[in-house]
Amino acid sequence: MIKVVLLGTGNVATHLLDAFLEHTDIALVQVVGRNKKALAAFAPSVNTTTSYARIMEANVYLIAVSDDAIAEVAKNLSTKKGLVVHTSGAVALNALEYNERRGVFYPLQTFSKGQRPNFKTIPICIEAGNENDLHILTELASKISDNVVHISSKQRGVLHISAVFVNNFTNHCYQLGKEICDENGLPFELLKPLIMETAKKIQTLQPFEAQTGPAVRKDKKTLEKHNKQLKDETHREVYALMSKSIEKSHGEKL
Amino acid sequence: MIKVVLLGTGNVATHLLDAFLEHTDIALVQVVGRNKKALAAFAPSVNTTTSYARIMEANVYLIAVSDDAIAEVAKNLSTKKGLVVHTSGAVALNALEYNERRGVFYPLQTFSKGQRPNFKTIPICIEAGNENDLHILTELASKISDNVVHISSKQRGVLHISAVFVNNFTNHCYQLGKEICDENGLPFELLKPLIMETAKKIQTLQPFEAQTGPAVRKDKKTLEKHNKQLKDETHREVYALMSKSIEKSHGEKL
Numbered sequence: 001m002i003k004v005v006l007l008g009t010g011n012v013a014t015h016l017l018d019a020f021l022e023h024t025d026i027a028l029v030q031v032v033g034r035n036k037k038a039l040a041a042f043a044p045s046v047n048t049t050t051s052y053a054r055i056m057e058a059n060v061y062l063i064a065v066s067d068d069a070i071a072e073v074a075k076n077l078s079t080k081k082g083l084v085v086h087t088s089g090a091v092a093l094n095a096l097e098y099n100e101r102r103g104v105f106y107p108l109q110t111f112s113k114g115q116r117p118n119f120k121t122i123p124i125c126i127e128a129g130n131e132n133d134l135h136i137l138t139e140l141a142s143k144i145s146d147n148v149v150h151i152s153s154k155q156r157g158v159l160h161i162s163a164v165f166v167n168n169f170t171n172h173c174y175q176l177g178k179e180i181c182d183e184n185g186l187p188f189e190l191l192k193p194l195i196m197e198t199a200k201k202i203q204t205l206q207p208f209e210a211q212t213g214p215a216v217r218k219d220k221k222t223l224e225k226h227n228k229q230l231k232d233e234t235h236r237e238v239y240a241l242m243s244k245s246i247e248k249s250h251g252e253k254l
Numbered sequence: 255m256i257k258v259v260l261l262g263t264g265n266v267a268t269h270l271l272d273a274f275l276e277h278t279d280i281a282l283v284q285v286v287g288r289n290k291k292a293l294a295a296f297a298p299s300v301n302t303t304t305s306y307a308r309i310m311e312a313n314v315y316l317i318a319v320s321d322d323a324i325a326e327v328a329k330n331l332s333t334k335k336g337l338v339v340h341t342s343g344a345v346a347l348n349a350l351e352y353n354e355r356r357g358v359f360y361p362l363q364t365f366s367k368g369q370r371p372n373f374k375t376i377p378i379c380i381e382a383g384n385e386n387d388l389h390i391l392t393e394l395a396s397k398i399s400d401n402v403v404h405i406s407s408k409q410r411g412v413l414h415i416s417a418v419f420v421n422n423f424t425n426h427c428y429q430l431g432k433e434i435c436d437e438n439g440l441p442f443e444l445l446k447p448l449i450m451e452t453a454k455k456i457q458t459l460q461p462f463e464a465q466t467g468p469a470v471r472k473d474k475k476t477l478e479k480h481n482k483q484l485k486d487e488t489h490r491e492v493y494a495l496m497s498k499s500i501e502k503s504h505g506e507k508l
Contacts (some may be wrong), residue, residue, distance in 0.1 A: 002381040004316055051497050057477035067476075069438075090476055108444055110451050110466060118449065123444045149444065158438040159445075161480050166431040166445050167452045168467030169496045170424045175461035175503055177420040178318065189364055190377045190403065191413075191420050192457055197364050197371065199453030200420045205366065205448055212364060213422030222321075222344055226415050240413075242423045242497050245488050 002140050004083035005030045007073055008064035009038035011111040013089055016064060019144040021045060025238075026143055030056045039166060052076040058083055059142060071095050072080045072104075074235060083133050089160035092153040093127055103128035104136050106156060107145075111166055117249060119144045125159065183231065210251070215243035216250050259284045259336075260352050262318035263292035263329055265365040266341055270318060273373045273398040274361075280397055284310045285332060302310060306330040314339055314394060316359060325349050328356075331399035337387050346407040347381055357382035357391050360410060365420055373398045379405035379413065430489060437485065462503070469497035470504050 005027060006013055013031065016053040020028045031042040032049055048053065058208045063073050063086040072088045074096045077084045084099040089106050093234070104127040109117055128134040133202035134150065142150040150181060151159065174195060178188040202212045214222035223243055230236045258280060260267055264456065267285065269393065274282045276295050283295040286303055293302045303309065309331070324340045328350045328360040331338045338353035343360050351355035363371055370464060378395040382388040395402040395486040428449060432442040455464045468476035477497055484490045 011257050023438050031492075038373055067473075070293060087444065088480075090319045105383060109448055110455065112455055114456075114466070114499075116454070121447050124446065125444075137339065147444075147447075149469075155438065155440055157479075157483060158434060159484060161443075162431040162434045162440070162445055163261070163448055164467055164480065164493070165427045165434065166449050167432075168465070168469065169492075170452050171456070171466075171501050172422045172451070172503070173419045173466050173495055174456050175465065176423075176499070177416040179503070180412060180416045184409065184413060186405075186409055188416075190379075190401075191416055192379065193375050193401075194363055194417055195420050195424070195453050195456055198424050199449050201364065201366055201369070202369050202370075202425070202428050207425055207432050210366070211422070211423070211429065213255070213418055215422065223413075226418065229411060229415060236425070236491055237495060238499055239418070242426055242489060244491055245430070246426050248428070248488050254396070 001025055001027050002136070002143075003027045003029050003058040004060045004140070005032060005058040005064055006062050007032045007077075009035055009042065010066075011034035011113055012065065012107070013064040014041070014113075015117055016062065016087070016107075017042060017045065018116065023082050023143050023194075026140070031067075041150060044146060055080070056081060057233065058082045062087065067091050071097075074099055083128070083136060085128075085137065089125075089156055089163060093129065094153070101129060101133055103133050104153070104156065105137055105141060106151070108159065108163065116152055119147050123147040123149055125149055125156055127151060127153060143181065169175075179232070179236065180230075211246065211250065213246070215246035218247065255279055255281055255399075256314060257281045257283050257312040257336075258314045258394070259312040260316050260318060261286045261331075263287035263289055263296065264320075265317065265367055266361070267360060268295070268367075269365050269371055269373075270316065270341070270361075271296060271299065272370065277397050282392065283312055293440070301508060309334070312336045313390065316341065321345050327352075328353055337382070337390060338341055339391065343379075343410055345415060346411075347383065348407070355383060355387055357387050358407070358410065359391055359395060362413065362417065374400050377401045377403055379403050379410055381405060381407060381410065386480070389397040391450075433486070434484070434489065465500065465504065467500070469500035472501065 003066045021027045023242045028046050030047045033039040043049050057084050061077050061084045067088050070091050075098050078098040083101045085103040104123040108123040126137040181188045274280045286299045287293040294300050313336050315338045315454050321342050329352050332352040337355045339357040339359045360379040362377040378399045380391040435442045
């Protein structure tokens, strides 16, 4: 039985709580948060507190707060004997410098309010200050996911940048598509099946093989026509640079 | 009963054939193609020919060839009494200038070999030279899809640009994420659940609401750190421009 205290009340904390509560061999003993209102949502399932002085004993303290707040929260756990762990893709293990036992437990996924993820398929990237603690985190992560990987702080930093491209920038491509539809009174809904299929394709094909469109075909006529049709300067800049980058990725390997 | 002749042997033609064959009130009378090898794959299900002189009579001639070849194929159908229709997002109705009865039947989806799409949910954007022909295309499209929309050539051009953003550029974001993983010896597989979830999110949330990451948080520290970590100049350019564009989309509306 692993005793866990969860620090934070946001999306990551909420979804981790749900995942942990499903497993009888994980004892989620407490949720700690500053925001009383947010904390109230956890109160029916678990002991809660707003006070660092009242934090209970646990094997693992899981910090699921914004990147900027991690170091401060961790400092308040410096006297704890348990393993102190954060859940961020972008923050190094060393950020937990005041904690004798430290680790990282990073679920590589985007979490939204109200949309319950399937943790079994989510990669959980773990790291720890020593072998024994790495073993504890492997055990904890394996209870909720079938996809547990040991990743160093440096590798996690790289994964986080890749995630910015495939998640943040992809979502922004959807946004730009929507802006172009809106400007022309067309329903963005029409593009939703295409968006789903584009993501599905990549589950079996390499992005290189799946690439289609005027840039990879080097179809100058269409590229010029689109450039003339785009009214917004930033839209035109993105169109030109992404097309150039597609040509570069494909030019080198053809 | 609508009699259809299909011209072309690529992905779109193949998937349309499958969809049409499922409906007993569509008579797919023939597939026409120059490529004998590709045509052979159609021969077990339908009459085929490589010769324009042997094209059979039909209500609708559906041209599913590359954009550049549409005008030439259509010219060969100039003596036909049936309705001549292309399936392209990028080509105007007027490209069929030698055909008395003309139209467009554009399934807004990305088609891959071997991956059978669910046509019921695919938007089919139709257009025709007159009301009667529009009615025929509506009838034909409605047999295979629940999502039939009347879209002018101008609107279709805009939709096609939006599709470049949400499909081609999105797939390129996956490619860039993979390049960054490859450079650092990390498996791209780790990002696949994130990619699926990013697309799923947009089925219920607006892209504006779904946007996360350092650019929308105006987290300068992370933006600078990522800029330093990216080794490839084009990766850095894309990172900078997409971040600027995210800030613009969100700055204006906040």
